[in-house]
Amino acid sequence: MTRSRSDSLLLPLDTGKPDFAAERRLMRDGIPHIVGIDxxxxxxxxxxxxxxxxILDPERIPDGLDDSKxxxxxKREELFDIILKTALASGIASVAAPSIDATDILKAALEAMRRATCGLSIxxxxxxxxxRDVPRGLPCPGTAVIKGDQRSVSIAAASILAKVSRDRMMAQAGRHYPVYGLETHAGYGTAFHRSAMQTHGPVVGLHRFSFAPLKNRDI
Structure with missing residues (x-):
């Protein structure tokens, strides 16, 4: 995966909030419809x-956009709805645990990014x-931006859509598999989650068998 343009086109990272500076620089170069991906x-x-x-509307950038973390x-839930209402276009895609196990998490994440971008209406x-990586197969050139969700409001908006969407998916999974507490920890390796896996075993299609402790069968 290679960068097609240096992330020096962005303003230096500081302790402030993300802005639209990088997008405006690209637009001044005659490039329309800048998409943020996370x-x-x-x-x-x-x-x-x-x-x-x-793809944010330059005239309707929501207030309060920031790294979802x-x-x-x-606030993420509030901004989720505002982003969907005001953005020129948005796309959300996922890659499930079995596909993560069949490749690796980086490839799966980049594939989800590609799918989300290719699903845009614009x-x-x-x-x-x-x-650090630009997914292969994007419909346009791309720039990888380290800590981009803290530097670009377009990437920050994407981080919010991705985070809220995933949290909702995990809450739904928690209703199907209540013993794991997925709605509270979203699948992360908390002590409660690990204990539940030890007691009840992992779920095929839900748990990532290529991740420790399942990879080492240390549960």
Missing amino acids: EAGRGPLAGPVVAAAV RLTAR LPGHALIDG
Whole structure:
């Protein structure tokens, strides 16, 4: 995976909030419809990895956009609805645990990003992707941006859509498999979750068997 453009096009990272500076620089170069891309769920022991792609309307950028990890659950939910209402286009996609096990979590995350972007109703002119890698198969050139969800509001918006979507998926899974407490920890390796796996065993299709402790059968 290679960057097609240096992330130096962004302003230096500071302790402030993400902004629209990188998008405006690209737009001044004649590139329309800048899409921000991010994912949620690389680290959990269960559930899918979920990605989102967002093309914000430059005239209707929601207030309060930030890295989803720096927002409360209530604020993420609030912004989720606002983003969907105001964005020019958005896409959400997931890759399930069996596919993560069949490849690896990085490949699965990049594939989810690709699917989310290819599902947009508007063809993007350039993609800003959180992290170090540009997914193969995007419909436009892309730039990998380290800590992008803290630097670009488009990536921050995508991080919110991905996080809220995944949390909702895990809450639904929790209703099907109540002994694991998925609605509280979203599949991460908490002491409660690990104890539940020891007691009840893992669920095929839900748990990631390529992740420790399942990979080492240390449960």
